[in-house]
Amino acid sequence: MAVTVPPNSQLNLQVSHAIICLRYVLLDARYTVYVIDTDxxxxxxxxxxxxxxxxxxxDLHIGRDEASNVQLPLGERDDLLERIQTHLNALTPETVVVAGDIFHRFEGATSESRTTLAALIDACTDVGARCVFVRGNHDTGLDSTHHTTVVDSYTLNGLPEESPKTVICHGHVEPATTAERYIIGHDHPAITIEGQRHPCFLSVxxxxxxxxxxxxxxxxxxxAGVSINTASGSDLQSPLITQLEHAQPTIxxxxxxxxxxxxxxxxxxxxL
Structure with missing residues (x-):
């Protein structure tokens, strides 16, 4: 049974979410709560x-607009910087980790893309945050482009003893560092609910x-990303996720x- 609510409503997504979760609790005999990321x-x-x-x-994919002639109303550079600045102002982080695919072009970044990345680094520096860039499959020349921390994976520091050891990597290859939790990107997951496509997180x-x-x-x-509505683990490019049955989406x-x-x-x- 699909959830039906009035289209184009500001409450559309929240109503769908409430109905789905209620049905899940009341009707699904396989009811199990996976709480793996409360921190x-x-x-x-x-x-x-x-x-x-x-x-x-x-997955910033800086230069995506140049490669495909697809434009955002503000332009790619201003759009990225405006949204990153919103997070920086709200949180004042000590560290900003970009988990791969900073640039879009495999063959190297253009001068315009490098200028965008430099502006991103400046924005982080202005609030006292250091930038850590994790190499993705698109980032073949990243370490020779900017003088900043570039790594294959990054282990989170400062977590309580009871927290899982957490490693951030791009997710396009199996990690060399053992962890209890991996934070990755790479596949750009999205889910469609009531005809609307939403980028989503996946907790597995x-x-x-x-x-x-x-x-x-x-x-x-x-x-572009992978629609998880009907996808299986084999539809993902990341070798870290082989099945999606237990994957929990968050929008x-x-x-x-x-x-x-x-x-x-x-x-x-x-x-759905």
Whole structure:
């Protein structure tokens, strides 16, 4: 049974979320709650880890507009910087980690793309945050482009002892660092509810070698992604997620300024 609410309503997504979760609790005999990420805060295409004072974003794909002639109303540079600045002003992080695919072009960044990245670094520096760039599959020349911290993976520091060891990597290859939780990007997950496509986070318990996974949506609004409505693990490019049945999507509702976590996909799909 699909959830039906009035289209184009500001409350459309929130009403759908409430009905889906109620049906899940009342009707689904397989009811299980997966709570694997209570120490993180979902934001608009970004993840905030308060204990580490770290903001995590992924898949900027700077230069995507140049490569495809697709434009945003503000222009790609201003759009990226405006949204990043919103997070910086609200959180004043100590560290900003970009989990790969900073640039879009495989063959190297253009001067315009490098200027955009320099402006991003300046914005972070202005609030006292350091930038850490994790290499993605698009970032072949990143370390020779900017004098900043560039790594294959980044381990979060400052977490309480009871928190899982958390490693941030892009997710396009299997990580060399062992962790209890991985924060990744790469596949740009999205879900369609009531005809509206939403970028989403995916939380996967025991997703990779008994470690939990949090997959971030693309920070770029120009990057295409994988629709998880009917996708299987084999439809994802990341080797860290091989099945999606237990993956729990979370959408950030920009209008309401709140995150909405949905049931695992094995149950959610029957309600869409």
């Amino acid at each position: 993180v805060v979902y934001r608009s295409r970004a993840l905030w880890v308060p204990d580490a004072a770290t903001l995590v974003i992924s 318990p025991d997703g990779y070698q008994d470690a939990d996974i949090i997959m971030l949506p693309a920070f770029s609004r120009l990057a 950030y509702d920009d209008q309401a300024a709140k995150s909405l976590s949905f049931p695992p996909l094995q149950s959610l799909r029957a309600m």
